[in-house]
Amino acid sequence: MKNKIFVFDTTLRDGEQSPGAKLNTSQKVELARQLEKLGVDIIEAGFPISSPGDFESIVAVSKIVRNCTVCGLTRAIKEDIECAAKALKYAQSPRIHTGIGVSDVHIKYKFKSNRKDILERAIEAVRYAKKFVSDVEFYAEDAGRADNKFLSEMIMKVITAGATVVNIPDTTGYCFPEEFGQKIKYITKNVPNIDKAIISVHCHNDLGVATANTLFGVFNGARQVEVTMNGIGERAGNTSLEEVIMALYTRRDYLSYTTRIKTGEIYKTSQMVSQIMGIPVQPNKAIIGANAFSHSSGIHQDGVLKRRENYEIIDPRAVGLTSSKIILTARSGRAALRHKLEKIGFDLTQDKLNSVYKEFLKLADIKKEIYDEDLYYLMGQKDETNHKKIKLVLIQTISGNKNIPTSTVRLSVDGKNKEATGTGDGPIDASFNAIDTCLGQNHKLTQFLIQAATIGSNAMAKVYVGVQNGKKESFGSGIHTDTIVAAAMAYIDAVNKIH
Ligand code: KIV
Ligand code: ZN
Numbered sequence: 001m002k003n004k005i006f007v008f009d010t011t012l013r014d015g016e017q018s019p020g021a022k023l024n025t026s027q028k029v030e031l032a033r034q035l036e037k038l039g040v041d042i043i044e045a046g047f048p049i050s051s052p053g054d055f056e057s058i059v060a061v062s063k064i065v066r067n068c069t070v071c072g073l074t075r076a077i078k079e080d081i082e083c084a085a086k087a088l089k090y091a092q093s094p095r096i097h098t099g100i101g102v103s104d105v106h107i108k109y110k111f112k113s114n115r116k117d118i119l120e121r122a123i124e125a126v127r128y129a130k131k132f133v134s135d136v137e138f139y140a141e142d143a144g145r146a147d148n149k150f151l152s153e154m155i156m157k158v159i160t161a162g163a164t165v166v167n168i169p170d171t172t173g174y175c176f177p178e179e180f181g182q183k184i185k186y187i188t189k190n191v192p193n194i195d196k197a198i199i200s201v202h203c204h205n206d207l208g209v210a211t212a213n214t215l216f217g218v219f220n221g222a223r224q225v226e227v228t229m230n231g232i233g234e235r236a237g238n239t240s241l242e243e244v245i246m247a248l249y250t251r252r253d254y255l256s257y258t259t260r261i262k263t264g265e266i267y268k269t270s271q272m273v274s275q276i277m278g279i280p281v282q283p284n285k286a287i288i289g290a291n292a293f294s295h296s297s298g299i300h301q302d303g304v305l306k307r308r309e310n311y312e313i314i315d316p317r318a319v320g321l322t323s324s325k326i327i328l329t330a331r332s333g334r335a336a337l338r339h340k341l342e343k344i345g346f347d348l349t350q351d352k353l354n355s356v357y358k359e360f361l362k363l364a365d366i367k368k369e370i371y372d373e374d375l376y377y378l379m380g381q382k383d384e385t386n387h388k389k390i391k392l393v394l395i396q397t398i399s400g401n402k403n404i405p406t407s408t409v410r411l412s413v414d415g416k417n418k419e420a421t422g423t424g425d426g427p428i429d430a431s432f433n434a435i436d437t438c439l440g441q442n443h444k445l446t447q448f449l450i451q452a453a454t455i456g457s458n459a460m461a462k463v464y465v466g467v468q469n470g471k472k473e474s475f476g477s478g479i480h481t482d483t484i485v486a487a488a489m490a491y492i493d494a495v496n497k498i499h
Contacts, residue, residue: 003257005248006224007241008200009040011273012061013047013073014238015228021277028057031276032065035229038269039260040241042069042095044226048087049080055087062091069135071095076125085132096129099139099167102154103146115150122154123161130162137165137200144170144203148183152190159191165198165224170213173206173236181216188221202226203239210239215247218257229273230281230288242266242287242319250314267320287319294325298333301326305339328370330361344372346379366481367460374460377479388496389414390439395488399427407431409488411438428487435491443467443495447475450483463490467498474498 012028012035015021023031028045035043045061046054062070070091074080076098088094100122101110107118122138129136138158143151155166168187170180184201188194201217201224203210214225231240245261270288274281283290293316295304303310304324316324326336334357341348341356348356359378364370394410407430410419422433436442447466452459461483466475474497478489 004223005218005257005259006041006198006200007039007245007259007261008042008044008071008202008224008226009035009038009228009241010044010202010226010238011035011228011232011241012057013044014202014226014234015230015232015273015277016046017234018232018237018277018279021232021279023057023277024053025057025060027276029060029064031272032061032070034265034269034272036065036067037262038265039262040068041260042071042224044071044073044097046087047073049074049083055083058084058087059090062088062094066092069093069095071097071137074098074125074129076100076121078128081125081129081132085129088133093135094133095135095137095165096133097137097139097167098125098129099137099141100125101142102140102151103142103144105145106142119154119157123157126158126161126163134164136163137167138163139167139169139202141169142171143168143183144172144175144180148186148190151183152187155187155197156191156193159193159197163197165200166194167200167202167224167226168217168222169202169226170204170210171202173204173210175203175209175213176207177209177212177216180213181220184217184220184222198223200224200226201239204234205231205236205238208236210237211243211247214239214244218248230270230279230285232273232277232279240286242270246287246314246319249318263318264320287314293321293323294327295336296327296329297331298336301336301339302333305335328360328364328375329368330364332364332370340372341375341379344375346375363481377460388492389499390492390496392485392488392492393417395431395485397427397431397484399430405430407434407484407488409434409438411435411492413439427484431484431488432491435488435495439495441469441495443469443491443498446473448487450487461486463487465490465494467491467494469495469498472498 016023032043045058048055048058058072072084072087074084084096100118107113126136126138140151140154199222201214201222203213225244227241227244228238229241231237248257249263281289295301300311328340334353337357337360338353391412393412397407399405404423405427406423408421410417418438420434420438422430422437424430424433446468449464451462460479460481462479463486464477474494476490476493478486480486
């Protein structure tokens, strides 16, 4: 038990303080259910006195959560504490989290007070909260910038008053890891009754070191970590739950801490938080970002395909993903292309792979990412275009609101190049007319459909057309990053089928 780390999740309180992240009661309940499933020990569900809506949410969360402690935040004010006690009435295991600023900056400019008065208010708040619940956590706000001697005196006194957990927040994200670790160590050495409480760390990410600070807190004696899913929270956010948990998990060869977290629920929880709160996860975010298990360069792809561990320290299945991702880009090599093609059912000889790879690189230079649909296109295109009677060699169009849409096409018909220009209602109509002029034939368009075949603004457009010549009708399709080229390809495909 000495190395058991309690996970205090404050996604629904500090996380909800992210701009735009406001949650209603049913959203808080839905997320609380998932946090319980994830295995957090404490859910800080809100700040009950802040609004009637938040009060209701804490009541609702208290009613449904059964396997973890539900906590409500208060200031060191009697009304806040009474309100929290009421909101937590239905909780199986309620906790009141009360506290006050402890740095001289806060004491002087926020409270316009002095150390002695602040100390008394802290003690009084804990004593009062103790009248309602046995589990009282005290936070020493802005402990990161506070004088360690005064901080330790306060911690000692609030533990005497009944605090069972003492939270040492780096409220402004000011400390460096070594420094923050030393602060926790100082408390363990200078607070005589520290064995009567659990030390908690609550770090903000203003300098991007919240996870490191939290870990250094743990290495120096903290046994509770205050975290949020996806690292959301005030300003630059709080410590990310997923980073701390996966650091402890991944380096269990070196560390020996345990938590109750079911790591396989991490990805799902992250997605739920992101969607419900409307806060996207940055692609390169550790553990849960879209690129966290993606490999894009040829050397890395080849290495990962030989053995995942070559470039991955975490098995993606550990966080609830099914596999790593091989992203095909212009930097990818043949090994990755072969792997992707095999996954979608194409088994290629080395020669064929070499020729597809050339086409692949041309397409990858136009598009940022090559998707499976693009690969189908590459494979289909290679097989078909070689034995077509009419082939598109070149197409150039002019369009816009001040021009007559005009298109010039060059076709190869039975191996001979022919060129013609046409005009029309738009660039596609002009292209179809140019093709007809080039062939010396008239075709009636019977069907026309455009679809985005892949994702993104550089998506491949897929065009389907139906054409009629006398009694004969046929259908064709074309795919290209340029919609007009795709339309011309579809038209030529259908015309080829007629003749
Ligand atoms: O950052 C902070 O100090 C807090 C406290 C209210 C715990 O969020
Ligand atoms: Zn905070």
